[in-house]
Amino acid sequence: MLKKIMSLYENSVLSSVQPTYTFDQYYIFYDKTEKNWLSIPKSNLTENELNLLKVLYEQVKMSSVPPSSLSRKWHEFLLLDGPIPTLSSESNFRFIQFQIKGHGVDPTEIESAIKGFFSDEVQIIWEDDHYGIVIEERRQFSLTESELTSIADTLESDFYVKVSFYIGKLYSASSQLRNHFHQEKEYFEFAKKNLTSTSIITFEKIFPAFVAFNLPDDIKDKVNTELSSIFLEDPELYTTIKVFLENNLNASLTAKKLFIHRNTLQYRIDKFIDKTGVQLKDFYGAFTVFLACLLFEQNK
Incomplete structure (x- = not known):
């Protein structure tokens, strides 16, 4: 063949x-x-x-060996189980993983563009020509989630590609850096398969879905029996409730994102409460319903 x-x-x-x-x-x-x-x-x-x-x-997927000495050491440490680079014990680092979707991607041009957004020097290593890692040493300022969203939008318009980022946590320099990186890589891999609605991923965004996915089947069945059946009857209600919860119960913002009137939104919320008996503005109720939304989404 x-x-x-x-x-x-x-x-x-x-x-x-x-x-x-x-x-x-x-x-x-x-x-x-x-x-x-x-x-x-x-x-x-x-x-x-x-x-x-x-x-x-x-x-x-064959990774390219970085040209600079420090990038090569990071490449060997994170991807090839090599020794840790020589780092100051007072330094802190975070890993910003990114994936590029598009045809004819030029890693050299993408790397140059990404580096231009950082005020301090960063190291970038590539596992293949669509997946890379920004290694940022924390000094004074780091790019925020909104700034990385702007970067993703800029790269999309300049290079005609889709870019998603996973923003890692800040870690002190130690031999545990590799373990932290591989755990975040697992979250990012999960997000790429199961959380496609956003280009910026963080631990707090992906972890609820990660937990829901890994729940024992008997627990999933209990949640589905109690709440998810209503979403099968009314998929529009599922979308409304999930967007409402994702926007911190802000009715105005939710109505704007769904392109509906606030009265329509309130009608749907009241309908859900009447059918389930669960109050969304109570923390425990909101948490439970959000879990049900995640499980319903996975079942779809």
Whole structure:
């Protein structure tokens, strides 16, 4: 099959051994049955063709080795289990992970653009040409969530790509940095699959969904029985309640985001309360209903 696919794309390379080099201009796919690797020039594939090949074969993502000495040390420490770079014990760091969705992404241009938004020098390492990590040493100021949202919007308009960020927490310099990074990487991977409505991810945004996803089945069944059945009957009610909770019970902001009148919003909220007996403006009620919304979303 790979031979047939290779014939469709000029300058493709079929190999019986895994390439030991980094092909910045190629996508590499592995056929487990035939145990062959196929390298296809990135310029020859449309985004739809790439997505189809990802379904059929395992895409081999080969990381680029950073050119600078410090970036290389961070690359080896975080991604290859190498020794920790020499760091001041008084330093604090955070990792800002990012994923780029788009065709013909040039990591060099993206990296240069991202660095331009930071007032202090940062290190950027890449796992592949669509996923990278900004390593920021905390000095005086760090970019806020709203500023990273602006960066995502700017990159989208300048490079015609979609960018999502995971903003990590601040950690002191220690050998535990790698463990912290891999835990945040797990959250980001989960977010990319299950939280597609926002481009900026934080621990507090993803953790409720992460907990809901990992609940035992019997607990999920209890929540679904008590609350989620009403959302099956009225999906519009689910959307209304979830947006209301996500906007801190702010009726004006919720009505604006849903493009409905405040009276319509209040009618739907009252309808939900009448059917469930759960008060949304009570902390415990809001928490329980939000959990039900997350489980309903997962079941969809």
